[in-house]
Amino acid sequence: MTEDQILEKTNRINLLFDFYEPMLTDKQQTVLKLYFHDDYSLGEIAEQFKISRQAVYEHVKRAEVTLEDYESKLALLSKHExxxxxxxxxxxxxxxxxxxxxxxxxxxxxxxxxxx
Incomplete structure (x- = not known):
C-alpha cells in the first residue's frame, strides 16, 4: 500500500468513526481512537491492554469491517459526501x-x- 493509500484509508476510517462511533463497542471505540486518532502503534496499544499485537490487529480489523458494514447499510458518509x-x-x-x-x-x- 502506498503512503497516499494509507492516508486515504485512515481518513475514511476516521470519517466512518465520526458517523458510527456510538454503534461500536467500548473496546472497539477505544482501540480505534488510539490507533487512528492518536496514532498509537499496535505494540503500544497491546502494552496498554496487556494483550498481544495480533489481538490488537484483529480488534482493529474487526472494527474496520464493522464500520464498513454500517456504511454499506446506512450510507451516512456517502450521503454526507x-x-x-x-x-x-x-x-x-x-x-x-x-x-x-x-x-x-x-x-x-x-x-x-x-x-x-
Whole structure:
C-alpha cells in the first residue's frame, strides 16, 4: 500500500468513526481512537491492554469491517459526501449566474433534501 493509500484509508476510517462511533463497542471505540486518532502503534496499544499485537490487529480489523458494514447499510458518509458535492456545485452555479438565484437555489435545495 502506498503512503497516499494509507492516508486515504485512515481518513475514511476516521470519517466512518465520526458517523458510527456510538454503534461500536467500548473496546472497539477505544482501540480505534488510539490507533487512528492518536496514532498509537499496535505494540503500544497491546502494552496498554496487556494483550498481544495480533489481538490488537484483529480488534482493529474487526472494527474496520464493522464500520464498513454500517456504511454499506446506512450510507451516512456517502450521503454526507454527496450533499457536500451538491452544495459545492450550488455555490459555483451561484457565482456564475446570480440572476438565476431563485431557480438554482430551489433546485439544489430540493436535491439535497430529497437525497437518499
Amino acid at each position: 454527496r450533499r457536500l458535492k451538491l452544495l459545492g456545485e450550488a455555490e459555483e452555479k451561484l457565482k456564475d449566474s446570480p440572476e438565476d438565484l431563485a431557480g438554482c437555489a430551489s433546485d439544489y435545495l430540493r436535491r439535497i433534501v430529497h437525497m437518499e
